[in-house]
Amino acid sequence: MEAGPALGSWLRCYRCWSTNLEVQVHYEGIHRIDSATGERAEVVDELQEAVVQCLDCMHDQPHLGFLEGRVQPIEDRWERMVAGTPWVASCEVTVEADQVESCSGPDAADHLSFAAFGDHGTREFFTHVRFHKHDEDRIVVFLLVELYARSQQEAMDTLETAAQGSLMVSSLAEESRPPAATGHDPH
Numbered sequence: 028m029e030a031g032p033a034l035g036s037w038l039r040c041y042r043c044w045s046t047n048l049e050v051q052v053h054y055e056g057i058h059r060i061d062s063a064t065g066e067r068a069e070v071v072d073e074l075q076e077a078v079v080q081c082l083d084c085m086h087d088q089p090h091l092g093f094l095e096g097r098v099q100p101i102e103d104r105w106e107r108m109v110a111g112t113p114w115v116a117s118c119e120v121t122v123e124a125d126q127v128e129s130c131s132g133p134d135a136a137d138h139l140s141f142a143a144f145g146d147h148g149t150r151e152f153f154t155h156v157r158f159h160k161h162d163e164d165r166i167v168v169f170l171l172v173e174l175y176a177r178s179q180q181e182a183m184d185t186l187e188t189a190a191q192g193s194l195m196v197s198s199l200a201e202e203s204r205p206p207a208a209t210g211h212d213p214h
């Protein structure tokens with residue numbers, strides 16, 4: 028094991044701190060066939076997607092990735108999420124209209140969240156799009172966002188870094204952390 032943060036500090040649910048986790052791995056691969064053994068040999072192409080989920084509160088764990096056969100912490104994200112508390116922001120993000128794939132239909136909220144906050148908007152933050160409006164070549168997306176951070180300043184910095192357009196935050200309030208999971212936690 029390489030030097031790095033201790034497993035116990037990050038290998039847990041960021042919401043309830045449970046260590047009762049599972050990973051769903053979807054793998055697609057194209058391999059050459061070894062003509063001597065019939066085994067699959069060198070990779071021609073491969074695609075792997077993995078989602079870690081907590082079995083106690085059922086939330087996805089966007090601070091954990093799955094690489095080289097093991098779950099690993101995502102730098103720049105895990106400390107803030109595991110040690111942080113939830114913050115709820117009411118905000119608007121103004122983006123170019125062509126950044127939004129589609130603003131109607133069943134996936135509109137996802138497209139608007141992605142346009143507003145990129146990968147953070149769809150994978151990390153809990154986003155609720157209240158409405159959007161068109162302003163010439165721009166779209167203004169009004170959202171409620173829940174994210175984890177260790178301070179108000181960090182919450183603000185995280186929102187600003189993630190925003191894909193100009194951001195205006197009208198309120199930002201700290202919520203209480205969900206209760207820690209009890210039972211199997213050895214600590």
Ligand SMILES: [Zn+2]
Binds near residue numbers: 040041208
């Ligand atoms: Zn949990």
